[in-house]
Amino acid sequence: MCTCASGEHDEGAGLGWGEPVTAGVRPRTSRAAAPEAIISADKASSWVYAEEFLAEDDAVLAARERAAQLGAGAVPPGTGAALSVLAAAANARTVVEIGTGTGVASLYLLRGMPADGVLTTIDAEVEHHRAAKESFAEAGIRSTRTRTISGRALDVLPRLTDAAYDLVLLGLTSGGVLEAAPEYLTQAVRLLRPGGVLVVDHALWHDRVADPARRDEATTAVRELGRAVRADERLLPALLPVGDGLLVAVRR
Numbered sequence: 001m002c003t004c005a006s007g008e009h010d011e012g013a014g015l016g017w018g019e020p021v022t023a024g025v026r027p028r029t030s031r032a033a034a035p036e037a038i039i040s041a042d043k044a045s046s047w048v049y050a051e052e053f054l055a056e057d058d059a060v061l062a063a064r065e066r067a068a069q070l071g072a073g074a075v076p077p078g079t080g081a082a083l084s085v086l087a088a089a090a091n092a093r094t095v096v097e098i099g100t101g102t103g104v105a106s107l108y109l110l111r112g113m114p115a116d117g118v119l120t121t122i123d124a125e126v127e128h129h130r131a132a133k134e135s136f137a138e139a140g141i142r143s144t145r146t147r148t149i150s151g152r153a154l155d156v157l158p159r160l161t162d163a164a165y166d167l168v169l170l171g172l173t174s175g176g177v178l179e180a181a182p183e184y185l186t187q188a189v190r191l192l193r194p195g196g197v198l199v200v201d202h203a204l205w206h207d208r209v210a211d212p213a214r215r216d217e218a219t220t221a222v223r224e225l226g227r228a229v230r231a232d233e234r235l236l237p238a239l240l241p242v243g244d245g246l247l248v249a250v251r252r
């Protein structure tokens with residue numbers, strides 16, 4: 001039975017970041033442990049149910065509206081909830097977010113962080129940062145809890161301190177971040193303290209990563225980033241099929 005959202009590929013191919021089964025590079029998995037028992041025709045409705053499990057408050061909805069107006073994009077509710085949980089579980093006092101948008105994911109991260117936690121959030125678009133600051137103010141976030149840095153993230157990240165951060169969120173976007181994904185991974189791992197958490201959003205890239213027939217540049221770059229994280233012995237990863245895919249990894 002196909003396990004991917006698109007339903008277009010061979011059985012089991014979704015287990016290996018989209019490599020065809022014949023490529024022989026699938027991660028070792030036992031047939032006995034194959035997920036057929038939990039993958040059913042109802043999977044899509046379960047995903048929708050999970051996305052709608054928690055209602056969003058007015059401040060998040062307003063930030064989402066700003067994102068729609070500016071065409072900035074925003075994490076769906078299930079991803080947002082997962083970000084809050086990860087930030088809380090890691091007791092994340094220091095967080096770096098790459099790609100602020102209008103602050104939807106930022107609000108979820110801040111919700112999970114302790115009250116004295118500081119979110120450093122980077123975006124290349126000044127207009128997005130202006131909107132994000134409105135989102136933070138409307139949510140009652142004290143200005144000392146956010147540090148917005150406007151600029152291309154690859155120019156900003158090298159200025160941040162080694163091993164000083166509890167969580168790094170990397171939002172993959174085409175037009176810059178995706179194309180330089182290996183450099184972003186290097187920077188993110190450098191910034192994390194041991195025990196810190198790397199989070200990569202869009203790790204399933206619009207349901208294309210799991211489909212080996214999709215070999216466009218962006219999808220290939222996301223797959224390669226997944227392989228790099230999987231192969232990195234400093235990281236303990238899991239790929240969560242929430243939203244557009246959250247690749248999470250603890251820095252050992």
Ligand SMILES: C[S@@+](CC[C@H](N)C(=O)[O-])C[C@H]1O[C@@H](n2cnc3c(N)ncnc32)[C@H](O)[C@@H]1O
Nearest residue numbers: 073074075099101104105123124125152153176
């Ligand atoms: C999809 S939005 C982020 C949305 C955010 N994660 C949320 O859920 O609210 C992607 C953002 O990344 C920013 N961005 C794209 N390339 C960038 C780069 N190279 N450096 C910094 N920001 C970048 C865009 O301006 C945009 O605001």
